[in-house]
Amino acid sequence: MSALDRARRVAAEVVDPELPMLTLQDLGVLRSVEMEDGVVAVAITPTYLGCPALATMRDDLVHRLQEAGFPSIGVRIELDPPWSSDWISERGRLALKQHGLSAPGAAPRPLVLNLGPTRRNLTCPRCGSGRTTVTSEFGATACKALYRCDECREPFEHLKEI
């Protein structure tokens, strides 16, 4: 295996600090891994501009690659194109569900004013019921909304469409 393939494999296994059931790759945050003159050049993109987990992601990538024997690593932030929840992989969506989180639907395109409740066709990640109620559009992190299942009465988190 070439050094580049090895670096890509190592980077692909690093998990998100807020959603540890997802790798950065499954989340769509890991944009590219290249070799440039012996330096592993990694590009990541923020889910939200103010995402405080970005520095931790960078540190985790650097540490894992250092442990794998790469002496020189550069991590840069890529803003364009902006991250979309559509980039979460199928494997990532399955992992979210297995950990009691609801995966995002398709990201909305037109930015029309919505004064009514956000309508999402969600199923409870625990019991599978389609009867759910949003309790807050904002959760413990910027990327999550809070829901409650009206069937099993359990609260759950939903990754927002963005």
Next chain:
Amino acid sequence: MAFDGLLEGNSDQWAFGTDFDDPLAGLDVALPAALDPLEHARFCLGLADDALILSQRLAEWCSRAPDLEDDVALANLALDLLGQARLLLGRAALVDPAVVPVLPAGSPVPAEDALAFFRDAAAFRNVQLVELPNGDFAHVIVRLLMFSVARLELFQQLLSSADPVLAAVAARGVKELAYQRDWAGRWFVTLARGTSESRRRVLAALAGLWVHQAELAEAYGLSGGAVLERVFLAGGVAQPDSVVRVGGRGRDGMHTEALSLLLAEMQVVARAHPMGRW
């Protein structure tokens, strides 16, 4: 384990920074010839300061909102704006390094933090709407509604900015601002159609804040008020009469006393340690 990043990272890191050498790295940062660097830096600085100061005001709400969900919402909105502020401050510094305050030789403070923590009130370019002291919950809702409607409209235009950095910030920002606007809009309608007390409060907040709409509209180049009209209509609130701007503009460095007090609190620790390192 948690402190590994702090200990093993770049030893030049300023004690209060995030240790990202350049938040704009990876973007094509060359300024197109069509844009005047001084004017463009000023434009970025105004947008950055609006986000930074409103972020600080929203953060003051932490633990004070009427319920936990909205407390979290306000903190999230503050964080989104702080993210916009960081990139826009960095962009302003890159386009015109003269805007960055001069710090002692060898200071590890990066440009974005120097701009945030080492400028006095008169050097800030934010509109006055964002610096006003917090009031009740209706006040923060009306302020956020006015701000997010204006900012989303401008950011949608900036998607096609000649500056690729500004276009990238706008592309990310519009999605966040849409959540912000919807949240504020829903609460506006809820309060306006709620009890007589909630309606009284939202009308009072609107009456108090609307005098700042003219300055906001001027700074953001707003053409019409179609979105606000829809929200007012949904809430059964009459569109306030248009007002003429009186007094100085925040974009010219003219501010209310409230900004100095906000900055005193926000900057005091950073200013005590311009050379501070981990």
